[in-house]
Amino acid sequence: MEVSRRDFLKTTALTGTAFVLGLYLPEKSRVTAAESTAKKLAPNAFVRIGEDNRITFLIGQAEMGQNTFTTLSMCIAEDLDADWEKTDIISAPVHPAYNHAWAPMQLTGGSSSIYTMQAEMRKAGASIRQMLMSAAARRWNTQISRIKTKDSMVLNPATGARLTYGDLIEDIANLEVPQNPKLKSPEAFKLIGKPVKRHPKEAWAKVRGEAEFGIDVRLENQKYAAMIHPPVFGATVKNFDGSKALQRQGVHRVKQTPFGIAVIADHWWQAKQALDDVRVVWNAGEFKQVSSESLRQQYRAMMEKPGASARKEGDTAKAFQQAAQILEADYEFPFLAHAPMEPLNCTVHDQGGKAGIWTGGQMQTVYRNACAEALGLEREAVTYHNTYLGGGFGRRAVPNMDFILDAVFAAKGEPWPVMTLWAREDDIRMGNYRPLRINKVRVALDQQGNITALESKLVGQSIMADTMFASFIQNDVDPFMVEGLATHHYDFQNNDIQVYRVKLPIVPLWWRSVGHTHTAPVVEGIIDEAAHAAGRDPVDYRLNLLTEKRMVDVLEDVARISGWKTRKKEQNVGYGVAVVESFKSFVAQVAKVRVSGNQFEVEKVWCSVDCGFAFNPLNVENQMMGGIHFGLGPVKFSALTVKDGMVEQSNFHDYKVVRMSDAPDVEVSILNSGEEPGGIGEPGTPPIIAAVANAIFDATGKRYRSQPIEMG
Amino acid sequence: MTIKLNVDGVPHSVDADPSTPLLWVLRDHLNLTGVKFGCGMALCGSCTVLMNGAAIRSCAMPLSAVGEREITTIQNDQDPIIGKLQKAWVDEDVSQCGYCQPGQIMSAAGLLKSNAKPSDEEIIAAMRGNICRCGAYNRIKSAIKKVVAEA
Numbered sequence: 001m002e003v004s005r006r007d008f009l010k011t012t013a014l015t016g017t018a019f020v021l022g023l024y025l026p027e028k029s030r031v032t033a034a035e036s037t038a039k040k041l042a043p044n045a046f047v048r049i050g051e052d053n054r055i056t057f058l059i060g061q062a063e064m065g066q067n068t069f070t071t072l073s074m075c076i077a078e079d080l081d082a083d084w085e086k087t088d089i090i091s092a093p094v095h096p097a098y099n100h101a102w103a104p105m106q107l108t109g110g111s112s113s114i115y116t117m118q119a120e121m122r123k124a125g126a127s128i129r130q131m132l133m134s135a136a137a138r139r140w141n142t143q144i145s146r147i148k149t150k151d152s153m154v155l156n157p158a159t160g161a162r163l164t165y166g167d168l169i170e171d172i173a174n175l176e177v178p179q180n181p182k183l184k185s186p187e188a189f190k191l192i193g194k195p196v197k198r199h200p201k202e203a204w205a206k207v208r209g210e211a212e213f214g215i216d217v218r219l220e221n222q223k224y225a226a227m228i229h230p231p232v233f234g235a236t237v238k239n240f241d242g243s244k245a246l247q248r249q250g251v252h253r254v255k256q257t258p259f260g261i262a263v264i265a266d267h268w269w270q271a272k273q274a275l276d277d278v279r280v281v282w283n284a285g286e287f288k289q290v291s292s293e294s295l296r297q298q299y300r301a302m303m304e305k306p307g308a309s310a311r312k313e314g315d316t317a318k319a320f321q322q323a324a325q326i327l328e329a330d331y332e333f334p335f336l337a338h339a340p341m342e343p344l345n346c347t348v349h350d351q352g353g354k355a356g357i358w359t360g361g362q363m364q365t366v367y368r369n370a371c372a373e374a375l376g377l378e379r380e381a382v383t384y385h386n387t388y389l390g391g392g393f394g395r396r397a398v399p400n401m402d403f404i405l406d407a408v409f410a411a412k413g414e415p416w417p418v419m420t421l422w423a424r425e426d427d428i429r430m431g432n433y434r435p436l437r438i439n440k441v442r443v444a445l446d447q448q449g450n451i452t453a454l455e456s457k458l459v460g461q462s463i464m465a466d467t468m469f470a471s472f473i474q475n476d477v478d479p480f481m482v483e484g485l486a487t488h489h490y491d492f493q494n495n496d497i498q499v500y501r502v503k504l505p506i507v508p509l510w511w512r513s514v515g516h517t518h519t520a521p522v523v524e525g526i527i528d529e530a531a532h533a534a535g536r537d538p539v540d541y542r543l544n545l546l547t548e549k550r551m552v553d554v555l556e557d558v559a560r561i562s563g564w565k566t567r568k569k570e571q572n573v574g575y576g577v578a579v580v581e582s583f584k585s586f587v588a589q590v591a592k593v594r595v596s597g598n599q600f601e602v603e604k605v606w607c608s609v610d611c612g613f614a615f616n617p618l619n620v621e622n623q624m625m626g627g628i629h630f631g632l633g634p635v636k637f638s639a640l641t642v643k644d645g646m647v648e649q650s651n652f653h654d655y656k657v658v659r660m661s662d663a664p665d666v667e668v669s670i671l672n673s674g675e676e677p678g679g680i681g682e683p684g685t686p687p688i689i690a691a692v693a694n695a696i697f698d699a700t701g702k703r704y705r706s707q708p709i710e711m712g
Numbered sequence: 713m714t715i716k717l718n719v720d721g722v723p724h725s726v727d728a729d730p731s732t733p734l735l736w737v738l739r740d741h742l743n744l745t746g747v748k749f750g751c752g753m754a755l756c757g758s759c760t761v762l763m764n765g766a767a768i769r770s771c772a773m774p775l776s777a778v779g780e781r782e783i784t785t786i787q788n789d790q791d792p793i794i795g796k797l798q799k800a801w802v803d804e805d806v807s808q809c810g811y812c813q814p815g816q817i818m819s820a821a822g823l824l825k826s827n828a829k830p831s832d833e834e835i836i837a838a839m840r841g842n843i844c845r846c847g848a849y850n851r852i853k854s855a856i857k858k859v860v861a862e863a
Contacts, residue, residue, distance in 0.1 A: 064809050065807075065808030065809030065810065065846045066808070067808070197802070197803075197805040198802075198805055198807060200802070202807075202810075203801075203802045203805070203807055204798075204802060206807040206810030206813055207786075207797075207798040207801045207802060207806075207807060207810075207813055207814070207817060208746065208786065208787065208789075208798060209744075209745070209746015209747065209748075209785070209786035209787050209814040210746065210787075211810055212745075213748075213811055215745075215748070215749065216745040218743060218745070224740070249729075267728075267732075267736060267740045267741070268736060268740060269729075269732050269733065269736040269740070270729075338845075339845060340809070340811075340845055341748070341750050341756065341758055341809070341811040341812045341843065341844070341845050342748070342750075342809070342811045343749060343750065388809070388810065388811075389809060390748075390809050390810075390811030390812075391809045391811060391845045391846060392809070393845065421749075423752060424750065424751045424752060424753075424756075618805055622805065622808060622848070622851065625847060625848070625849075625850050625851075626808060626846045626847035626848060627847070628847065629847025629849060630845070630846075630847050651751055651752075651753050651755055652751050652753075652755035652756050652843060653753065653755055657843055657845065658847065658849075659840045659841075659842075659843060659849075660835075660836050660839045660840050660842070660844075660849045660852065660853065661836050661837075661840040663847065663849035663850065665850065666850055
C-alpha cells in the first residue's frame with residue numbers, strides 16, 4: 001500500500017499549486033509549474049509556504065478537540081522556526097502521505113497522534129528550514145553557518161540582511177533535500193513543551209460560530225436527509241411505503257439505505273417531519289426477547305466454563321488454597337453511547353463518474369474507499385473533505401460505517417448533494433456502544449494481607465471482532481478487552497485472567513479509553529478492597545506491590561499534591577485513589593467525594609500524569625480535565641439499558657451526561673519523566689471511575705462496584 | 713408561508729412552515745450555522761440564542777412564536793458582551809471540539825445581560841443547561857469569571 005511521496009506531489013501539482021517539489025525524494029527535487037496567480041511552495045506533504053510568507057500546515061489527523069492540529073503544527077513550526085501567528089492549519093486530503101504509522105490508512109485513535117507523528121513533523125520543519133538557509137546563503141554569497149532564522153525569516157546577523165521564507169520559495173525549489181536535518185535542541189524550544197493555546201485561527205473560528213463542522217457543510221442545491229432506523233437491534237426492512245411522505249412540501253425522495261429508510265427534502269426539518277408519514281414493516285428478528293437482565297444471565301452462565309486465557313502464570317489454585325483471606329467481587333458495566341455534541345452526519349455528492357464526501361471522521365481513508373465502492377467508482381474519483389469533528393470519543397471511527405453508509409446510499413444516484421443528519425435519538429439508539437461487560441474477580445491474600453493471586457473472568461463483546469481489526473484477536477483473546485487487566489503492574493505472582501466473547505446484534509465500539517473503562521475499576525477497585533482488608537493505607541499498599549516505576553512516581557506525586565497523608569477525616573467526606581497506565585501514559589488520581597443521603601458529589605480531583613514529555617502542557621491539562629469529566633458520567637448516571645430488544649434511552653433527559661453542576665475542580669500535575677512519550681486524549685478517563693468508587697467507600701464503608709453508582 | 717424575523721439587527725422574510733423551530737430557520741434558511749443542533753429537545757443548550765436579550769433554546773422555539781422580538785446569535789459581531797466572552801474563551805483556552813461553545817457563550821451572555829456580577833452558584837445555575845462532552849467546564853467557568861471580574 002506504500003505509495004511514494006512523488007505520487008502525492010503529482011496530486012498537489014494538479015490542484016493548482018504553483019511550485020511543487022519533493023523534499024523527501026531521494027534524488028534532486030523538481031519544480032512543477034502550474035497556472036496560478038499567487039505563488040506557493042509545497043515542499044512536502046505537511047507544509048505550504050506562500051510568497052506572502054504565510055505558512056500553512058496540512059494535518060492528516062482528525063481535529064476533534066484533542067488538539068492534534070495545534071500540537072502537530074507546533075512540532076513543524078518549532079523546527080521550521082515559523083512565526084506561529086502567521087500560520088494556518090488545514091485538514092489534509094486523503095493520501096498515503098498522511099497514513100498512520102500503524103496501518104495503511106488515515107486514522108485518529110488510540111491517543112497516538114502526537115507520539116507516533118511528532119518526529120516526522122519536526123523533521124519536515126527542519127528540512128525546509130535548512131533548505132531556506134542554504135538558499136539565503138547562496139543569495140548572500142556567504143556560509144550557511146552564518147545564517148540564522150527567526151519568525152519565518154532568514155537573517156544574516158553580520159550584514160543585517162533579511163529575507164522572508166516567502167521570498168525564497170523559488171530558490172529552494174531545486175535544492176537537494178536534506179535527509180537528516182539538524183533538529184533544534186530542547187533548550188531552544190519556543191513552542192514544544194510550552195503551554196501553547198489552541199491555534200488562534202481555530203480558537204476564534206470556534207467561538208464565533210465560524211468553524212466548519214460536518215453539519216455546517218453547505219453546497220449548491222444541497223438537500224437534507226433524515227433517517228428511520230430499526231426499532232429493534234438486528235431488525236431489517238421488510239417493506240416500506242413512502243407515498244404519503246412524498247406528498248409533503250419539500251420532500252423529494254424516500255429510499256432505503258443499508259441501515260434504514262432515508263427521507264430527502266429541501267430542509268432537514270421537512271425531512272424529519274415527513275418521517276411520521278413513512279410506513280415501514282420490519283423483520284423484527286429474534287433479538288426482541290433480549291433485555292439487559294437476560295444478557296446478564298447469559299453472560300454469567302458462560303463463566304461456568306473455562307474462558308480463553310489472557311494471562312496465566314503461577315499456580316492460582318494453590319494460592320487460593322493457602323490464602324489467609326479471599327476477597328470476591330463482581331463488576332457490571334452497562335452499554336454507553338458516546339453522544340458527541342455534534343449529531344452524526346455526512347454529506348455526499350454523487351456526480352456520476354466522480355463524487356465528493358464531507359464529514360468529520362476519524363478514519364478518512366476507510367470512509368473514502370467505502371464511498372467509492374458503494375458508488376462503483378475508483379477510489380481516486382472520490383474527494384474526501386474532513387471537517388472539524390464536533391466530538392469524537394471513538395464514535396467517528398466506526399468500522400461498520402453506519403452514518404457514513406446511510407449518507408452514501410441516500411445520495412447515490414441523486415442529482416443533488418445530500419447531507420444525511422441523524423437526530424440525537426438515532427445516535428443514542430443505533431448501537432456502536434461501549435459494550436456491556438461483567439467481570440467476576442477473586443484475590444487471595446497472604447498473612448500480611450498482600451495479594452498473592454488474581455483470578456478474573458471477563459465476559460462481553462469484543463470490539464475488534466468482525467471488523468477490519470479482527471486480526472488483533474489471538475488465541476480467542478481480544479487484547480483490547482483485557483488491556484489494563486492482563487497487563488496490570490502489580491506483583492501478584494499468580495494470575496489467571498480468562499475472557500469470554502459474546503456476539504450480539506448491538507454493535508460494540510471503542511469509547512474514550514476503550515477497554516480501560518471496564519478494567520481500571522476492577523483492578524483499582526479490588527486492590528483498594530485488599531488494602532482495606534489488610535488494614536493498610538491504599539496508597540502505601542499499592543506502592544508496595546507496584547513493579548513499574550512510572551506508576552510509583554505518579555502515585556507518589558498525586559499523594560503529594562492532594563495532601564493524601566494529611567487529609568482530615570470529615571463526616572460524609574471520602575478520598576479515593578487510583579493509578580492506571582493507558583495509551584502509554586501513566587495517570588494517578590485522587591477524588592474527594594461528599595456524600596449526602598443517597599447522593600454524592602465529586603468536589604475535587606487531583607491528577608498526576610506522566611506522558612513521557614508534555615508537548616503542550618496546557619493541552620495535557622485540558623485533556624486530563626475533559627477525560628475526568630467524561631469518566632464521571634458512567635460513574636454518576638450514564639447508562640443504556642435494553643428491554644424488548646431496544647435501548648430504553650433516547651436523548652439527554654434519560655441518557656444523562658456530566659454538566660457544569662456535576663463537574664469538580666481539577667488540579668493537574670505533569671511529570672516530564674523523559675521516558676517514551678504516550679497519549680493524552682484518553683488516559684484521563686480510566687482512573688476516575690475507580691477513584692470515585694473508592695472515595696465513596698472511604699466516606700460510607702460501602703463498596704459500589706458497578707456503574708453507575710446507585711447508592712441506597 | 714412568509715414570516716418576518718429580526719436576527720442580529722437584520723430584518724428577514726422567511727418562507728417556512730410556522731411550526732418550524734427557530735433553530736432550523738436560522739441554520740437552513742438564513743445560513744447562520746454558528747447556531748448548533750444538539751438534541752432537538754432543549755436538553756443540551758447547543759442551539760442557545762438570545763431573544764430580546766434572554767437566552768432561549770432555539771430548537772424548541774417555533775418560528776411563529778418569535779414575532780417581532782430581536783434574535784441575537786453567536787454570529788452577531790456588534791454585541792459587546794458576546795465579544796468579551798469570545799475573547800475570554802480564547803484567552804482561557806476553553807474550546808476543545810468547540811461544537812457546544814457558541815451555545816455556551818450565548819447562555820453566558822444571557823446571564824451577564826441580566827446579572828453583571830453573578831456568583832459561582834448563579835453561573836452554574838445558568839450554565840447547567842449547556843452540555844460540553846469534551847468536559848471543558850472548568851475553563852468555561854473561569855472564562856465567565858474573567859469577564860465578570862473585568863465588568
